[in-house]
Amino acid sequence: MLNQYFAAVFTPDNLWWLGLTLAAILALAIPVLIGMAMLTWFERKVLGYMHLRYGPMYVGPFGLLQPFADAIKLMFKEPFLPERANMLMFMLAPLMVFIPALLAWAVIPLGPDPFFNKNMVIADINLGVLYLLAVSSLGVYGILLAGWSSNSKYPFLGAVRSGAQMVSYEVSLGLIVLSVIVLAGSMNLTKIVQAQTDMWFIIPAFPAFVMFLISILAETNRHPFDLPEAEAELVAGYNTEYSSMPFALFFLGEYIAMITMSAFTALLFLGGWLPPLNIWPLTAIPGIFWFGIKVLAILFFMIWVRGTLPRYRYDQLMRLGWKIFLPLSLTWLILTATVVKIWGNLA
Numbered sequence: 001m002l003n004q005y006f007a008a009v010f011t012p013d014n015l016w017w018l019g020l021t022l023a024a025i026l027a028l029a030i031p032v033l034i035g036m037a038m039l040t041w042f043e044r045k046v047l048g049y050m051h052l053r054y055g056p057m058y059v060g061p062f063g064l065l066q067p068f069a070d071a072i073k074l075m076f077k078e079p080f081l082p083e084r085a086n087m088l089m090f091m092l093a094p095l096m097v098f099i100p101a102l103l104a105w106a107v108i109p110l111g112p113d114p115f116f117n118k119n120m121v122i123a124d125i126n127l128g129v130l131y132l133l134a135v136s137s138l139g140v141y142g143i144l145l146a147g148w149s150s151n152s153k154y155p156f157l158g159a160v161r162s163g164a165q166m167v168s169y170e171v172s173l174g175l176i177v178l179s180v181i182v183l184a185g186s187m188n189l190t191k192i193v194q195a196q197t198d199m200w201f202i203i204p205a206f207p208a209f210v211m212f213l214i215s216i217l218a219e220t221n222r223h224p225f226d227l228p229e230a231e232a233e234l235v236a237g238y239n240t241e242y243s244s245m246p247f248a249l250f251f252l253g254e255y256i257a258m259i260t261m262s263a264f265t266a267l268l269f270l271g272g273w274l275p276p277l278n279i280w281p282l283t284a285i286p287g288i289f290w291f292g293i294k295v296l297a298i299l300f301f302m303i304w305v306r307g308t309l310p311r312y313r314y315d316q317l318m319r320l321g322w323k324i325f326l327p328l329s330l331t332w333l334i335l336t337a338t339v340v341k342i343w344g345n346l347a
Contacts, residue, residue: 033252036256036259044056046303047307074244075248082150082151085241086151089148090146090150093146093246094242094250096138096141098142100138104132104136105260107132108189108264109190111290111291126187127188129187133170136257142253143159143162143166145159146238146250150238152240154240155240168218168318168321171326172215172329175333176208176211176333177268179205179336180208182336183195183204184196192272193271193274196272196274197278207332208336213298216302220258221254222305223305224312227317262295266294272294273288274287
């Protein structure tokens with residue numbers, strides 16, 4: 001009976017579909033991982049320029065191979081395992097941060113394929129926005145688990161601080177995304193981009209765009225909201241007890257989350273793969289180029305903020321999230337729904 005089951009499942013058509021799916025996943029995952037490595041180089045170069053220094057410049061041309069040298073170094077470092085830690089959860093926590101950050105790219109459309117005239121996306125589902133929000137919020141469990149399983153006071157305090165921060169700003173993020181859904185009339189990311197053909201949503205929803213930009217800084221634990229790590233202090237936070245590749249997975253997860261949220265912002269407010277103007281010389285350029293430029297601009301903003309602003313105190317962080325962004329984002333959602341309803345009735 002088992003042979004009959006395998007014969008029914010592993011048909012030539014199913015194997016062909018499975019092979020294409022695996023090829024699509026690898027074609028997306030490998031560039032994202034390479035992009036994450038290059039983002040570390042880009043960040044160090046931009047910060048070096050702002051600090052009047054060079055940044056990486058010796059390993060490879062212009063220091064481009066420095067991220068790969070850092071990865072090799074982390075691979076061969078001795079892993080440190082605390083004696084009283086919960087070993088299973090201690091090793092599982094970095095994977096719970098890294099894997100959701102990578103899974104989120106399954107629903108992110110990169111633009112129309114120039115050969116087949118289809119969107120370059122693994123799963124173009126109708127609830128793409130909901131999937132993206134759900135998957136991106138799973139990273140908080142890995143951070144909480146890392147602090148708890150270390151069986152150490154400082155990592156646990158850092159994990160609790162991080163969990164409160166990420167949950168707080170997910171509320172305002174969700175409300176802002178709801179206002180974009182109301183404007184587009186769909187939760188499908190491809191349809192949200194197509195709804196911006198005449199006008200990018202950054203123009204009618206500019207206040208929401210500003211709140212969204214600041215919220216993704218807190219959601220990804222980036223400066224000036226990098227309180228969970230507090231990398232300038234003596235104790236790093238939830239990842240204090242980690243070294244070698246488990247630490248590298250936290251590092252990978254954070255930087256992939258930066259790219260993911262930048263791509264999400266470009267899709268919601270900046271027209272995704274659409275050119276700035278719908279004229280011939282610009283429309284002839286592949287959409288993935290415009291999408292990449294927009295993602296790179298948002299990443300530059302995140303790095304620029306890190307090199308410019310001082311870190312917030314924790315009470316300031318919570319006040320901004322709960323007393324300012326939450327009522328503002330809720331008010332903006334109600335205002336957007338009202339205007340869209342009135343406009344629909346007039347039309």
